[in-house]
Amino acid sequence: MLVFLFYLFIGIIVLLTVASIILILSSVKIQIKKLEANNTKIKYDIVINLFFLSKVKYFKIKINEDFINKRININKIMKFFKPKEDIKSQYNEIKFDFEMLHIKLEEFHMELSVGTEDVLITTVLIVVISTIFSILFKKAIKKYDSKKYFYNITPVYTNKNILKLTLSSIINIKIVHIIYVIILLIKGSGLNNERTSNRKFNDDCYE
Numbered sequence: 001m002l003v004f005l006f007y008l009f010i011g012i013i014v015l016l017t018v019a020s021i022i023l024i025l026s027s028v029k030i031q032i033k034k035l036e037a038n039n040t041k042i043k044y045d046i047v048i049n050l051f052f053l054s055k056v057k058y059f060k061i062k063i064n065e066d067f068i069n070k071r072i073n074i075n076k077i078m079k080f081f082k083p084k085e086d087i088k089s090q091y092n093e094i095k096f097d098f099e100m101l102h103i104k105l106e107e108f109h110m111e112l113s114v115g116t117e118d119v120l121i122t123t124v125l126i127v128v129i130s131t132i133f134s135i136l137f138k139k140a141i142k143k144y145d146s147k148k149y150f151y152n153i154t155p156v157y158t159n160k161n162i163l164k165l166t167l168s169s170i171i172n173i174k175i176v177h178i179i180y181v182i183i184l185l186i187k188g189s190g191l192n193n194e195r196t197s198n199r200k201f202n203d204d205c206y207e
C-alpha cells in the first residue's frame with residue numbers, strides 16, 4: 001500500500017510538473033472577430049486559443065453572448081470610476097499592468113465613445129484611456145501598418161454614463177506574463193515597488 005501511495009505521489013508530481021512547463025511555455029491568442037457594445041447590450045464573436053511554444057494549438061474555446069451578458073454589467077463598470085482622484089491614482093497601476101503583460105497585437109481596429117455623469121471625469125477618463133492605448137500600440141506592435149492598426153476614442157459630454165464600442169482584433173499574450181501579473185495583483189501594493197526590479201525579468205521572458 002505504501003509503495004502504491006509513493007508511486008501515486010511521484011506520478012502526481014510529474015504530471016503537475018509537465019502541466020506547469022506546458023502552461024508556462026504557452027501563449028494565448030485572442031481573436032476578436034467582432035465586438036459591439038453599448039450601455040445595454042454586447043454583440044461579439046470571440047475565439048480563444050492556447051498555443052505551446054506559439055506554434056502547437058492544444059486548446060480552443062468560443063465565448064458566447066450568454067456567458068458575457070450574465071457576468072458583465074456596463075453601468076457597474078462605469079460606476080467603478082467614481083471620484084476624479086480614483087482615476088488619477090489608478091492610472092500608473094493600469095499602465096504598469098499593460099506593460100507587464102507584454103501584449104502583442106497582430107491586428108487592432110477600435111472605435112470607442114465614452115461619457116460619464118461628470119464632465120471632468122469624462123475628460124480625465126478619455127486622457128487615461130488614450131494614453132493606455134498609445135502605450136499599448138508602442139509596446140505591442142512590431143511594425144505599424146495603418147491597415148492593420150487603428151483606434152479612435154471620442155468623449156461624449158451628455159452628463160450620462162455612455163459607452164459605445166466597436167472592436168476587432170487579434171491579441172497574443174504569453175501565459176507566464178499573465179501568471180506574473182496575477183501574482184503581483186494578489187500581493188497588492190507591491191505593484192509599483194516591483195516595477196523597476198522586475199522589468200528585466202519580463203524582458204528576458206521574450207528573448
